[in-house]
Amino acid sequence: GAVVSQHPSWVICKSGTSVKIECRSLDFQATTMFWYRQFPKQSLMLMATSNEGSKATYEQGVEKDKFLINHASLTLSTLTVTSAHPEDSSFYICSARDISDDYEQYFGPGTRLTVT
Amino acid sequence: QKEVEQNSGPLSVPEGAIASLNCTYSDRGSQSFFWYRQYSGKSPELIMSIYSNGDKEDGRFTAQLNKASQYVSLLIRDSQPSDSATYLCAVNILFSSGGSYIPTFGRGTSLIVHP
Numbered sequence: 001g002a003v004v005s006q007h008p009s010w011v012i013c014k015s016g017t018s019v020k021i022e023c024r025s026l027d028f029q030a031t032t033m034f035w036y037r038q039f040p041k042q043s044l045m046l047m048a049t050s051n052e053g054s055k056a057t058y059e060q061g062v063e064k065d066k067f068l069i070n071h072a073s074l075t076l077s078t079l080t081v082t083s084a085h086p087e088d089s090s091f092y093i094c095s096a097r098d099i100s101d102d103y104e105q106y107f108g109p110g111t112r113l114t115v116t
Numbered sequence: 117q118k119e120v121e122q123n124s125g126p127l128s129v130p131e132g133a134i135a136s137l138n139c140t141y142s143d144r145g146s147q148s149f150f151w152y153r154q155y156s157g158k159s160p161e162l163i164m165s166i167y168s169n170g171d172k173e174d175g176r177f178t179a180q181l182n183k184a185s186q187y188v189s190l191l192i193r194d195s196q197p198s199d200s201a202t203y204l205c206a207v208n209i210l211f212s213s214g215g216s217y218i219p220t221f222g223r224g225t226s227l228i229v230h231p
Binding site: 032034043044046049051091093095103104105106107108109110 | 148150152157158159160161162165167204208216217218219220221222223224
């Protein structure tokens with residue numbers, strides 16, 4: 001149980017285009033999902049907290065107009081990187097918190113984004 | 117700033133030894149604590165969660181929590197080369213502005229188990 005999927009697992013896009021990443025909780029409902037970014041050999045950086053049916057809460061320094069987050073259902077959250085630039089190339093990971101458990105979170109497998 | 121601190125390592129132990137990973141946190145009100153394992157290029161995998169003072173054992177893993185000292189540790193017995201990874205400590209910190217618990221991660225400790 002507690003499986004989180006992400007799609008796509010990797011994506012290459014051209015500078016200036018937008019990329020959408022999906023995060024799904026497959027066998028549980030998640031009121032809260034988190035989006036992280038991780039650069040090589042660095043720690044996880046929380047970008048935003050996404051709550052179903054409400055606006056996402058972004059961490060300081062994360063541009064909400066560039067990283068659009070939508071959490072339209074209890075099993076799906078999406079992150080759209082708009083007008084991507086090479087410096088946005090990173091490993092993007094989502095996690096989801098089970099609606100019945102306010103504490104543990106389960107990570108998706110991550111999406112590796114390369115912007116050329 | 118509410119923080120979670122870990123020694124980045126690397127911690128190198130021989131196969132079969134006990135690996136001891138440590139973590140301290142600054143928010144005295146924290147109630148839930150987690151250890152994740154992350155292999156290079158992969159996303160974190162939950163190993164242990166602990167909520168009460170004392171020890172919690174699961175197979176070769178033991179998590180230890182001391183809220184008075186704001187300290188949580190992970191012991192790995194009979195370490196195997198396959199345990200070589202980065203171990204992340206995470207603490208759920210209550211953010212009063214939103215009234216929700218936000219997971220805060222340490223930078224991770226790199227563990228190397230050599231044959």
